[in-house]
Amino acid sequence: MASAAQTLGRYRTAAAVVGALAVIPLVPGLNSSYVLHMFILMLMWSVIGMAWNLLGGYCGQVSFGHAAFFGLGAYTGGILYYHLGWSAWWGLPVGMVVVTLGALGVGYICLRLRGPYFALGTLAMGEVLRVTAENLEWLTEGTRGIMLETRTWVAKEPFYYVILAIAVASFAVLEVMVRSKWGYYFVAIREDQDAAESLGIDTTLYKTIALVVSAVLTGVAGAFYTCYMGYIDPEIVFALHDVSIVTIMVVMVGGVATRWGPLVGAVIMILLSEVVRTLPYIGRAHQTLFGILLIVIIIFLPNGVVGDFRKMIRFFLGRSKPAGAGGV
Amino acid sequence: MLKVNGIDVFYGDVQVLWDVSFHVGEGEVVALIGANGAGKSTTLRTISGLLRPRKGTVEFLGERLDQIPPYRIIELGLAHVPEARRLFPEMTVEENLEMGALKPAAKARRAESLERVYARFPRLKERRRQLAGTLSGGEQQMLAIGRGLMSLPRMILFDEPSLGLAPLLVEEVFNVVNDIRRDGVTVLIVEQNVRQTLAVADRAYVLETGRIVREGTGSELLDDEEVRKAYLGV
Secondary structure (H helix, E strand, O other), X not given: OOOXXXXXXXXXXXXXXXXXXXXXXXXXXXXXXXXXXXXXXXXHHHHHHHHHHHHHHHOOOOOOOOHHHHHHHHHHHHHHHHHHOOOHHHHHHHHHHHHHHHHHHHHHHHOOOOOHHHHHHHHHHHHHHHHHXXXXXXXXXXXXXXXXXXXXXXXXXXXHHHHHHHHHHHHHHHHHHHHOHHHHHHHHHHHOHHHHHHOOOOHHHHHHHHHHHHHHHHHHHHHHHHHHHOEEOHHHHOOHHHHHHHHHHHHHHHOOOOOOXXXXXXXXXXXXXXXXXXXXXXXXXXXXXXXXXXXHHHHXXXXXXXXXXXXXXXXXXXXXXXXXXXXX | OEEEEEEEEEEOOEEEEEEEEEEEOOOOEEEEEOOOOOOHHHHHHHHOOOOOOOEEEEEEOOEEHHHOOHHHHHHHOEEEEOOOOOOOOOOEHHHHHHHOOOOHHHHHOHHHHHHHHHHHOHHHHHOOOOEHXXXXXXXXXXXXXXXXXXXXXXXXXXXXXXXXXXXXXHHHHHHHHHHHXXXXXXXXXXXXXHHHHHHHOOXXXXXXXXXXXXXXXXXXXXXXXXXXXXHHOO
């Protein structure tokens, strides 16, 4: 239980971060279309990372299939636009319903599996949805994808504030959940599911709650993606590597089960992929480099940049003290 | 109070328990003893609902435990102190204890129970803010027992509470078992430490390769020639 001073400090940090992010489009030099695009992607990935972190970080159910929920959200907006002529923004609220149903389906099948089997189950679910979306051409237009004729705004600023609002809302929802008794139940399930069950926690119920909330936030990010990018196809939004794996990398790099890990991880990953892609010759091999990065992170910073922050500082300031476990 | 009627339990296709039956009366301390792999832990896991019998029933106060989900069993007043402690290592001592008092009746009296546990185990009070994973083996066992007591149980299942502990701590564990019995809580204890277990148990059952092969009072079994030869090495 945090003391009053800690509580104040926590929200002061959060308020400062939100304040700084809110003025970015007004800062000369940062308000170019390109830089804002980077920031929009960072915020979108931080939402997906925070969502994954609830299920994988706190509840210990590692999903390799979050593309399933991202894609469901993205396609809900796309299909409403393409077939019914609605604004793709309806993908946000309607997508929440669709993704909830999807997550209950995935949960029914996968949540009875544990550890690596759960991970493999979700991986399979993501791929099943990708192949389904490719072949259900009457609904999804298959691999041709769905393109929005016009996007709502030409400027980046409105999109930036929409995704900032989504990120702040996601952060708040997760903060409340993780600090509540549910948060303790999630951690108990992560640490020892049988012990949690025998202490009277309905582990199936709480795992389902974590999965659904995680999936819905990911789906909202997916629906936003459709509105922002204006084009989706199954290879993009149901991608195993470019969505499911990158989601895990964002959280691993930033710090699993830390409050700021997903945001920090998203910033690092987006910057890194921009830099790597512009490198001559090896730019094409960015997936290889990401794989190497992941291995390095797992070996040297198992708690991520946020979780092992002190360890990193010590490393760069000279190794005067032995490296200990990083605080969360 | 607890009745196990002819259960057959399997791991996949492998049968581990054959027609195991026994009972525990209110206020008794009953022990289940046997060598490694005899099926002791399997029996406890079946009672607490983590495994389901393919045949037979498990009844607690007239309720069929084998038909309700495991998280509801604790609401009936049956707590489980699992093998190897099974604490939540990244939670503090106090948080671990609080996780023991989730059912509404126990939650209402949580502060009081916490004081009782701290009075019985002063070490836990000293270390209340410490992560459970950083405690010594003996302290972890005390914490696991304390967590079990937090649910205000009518009966406690102990799975190998003396496992891996120094002799002095083993003695302390059995003292705690005695205290718990004096408070009117029924105890079913599974142990490999046969001599000390039989000394505190009212009655005991001997499990061998998944079958109950002997039963009797603690002192009867301590005097039993076969038991002495097989488990006490005399």
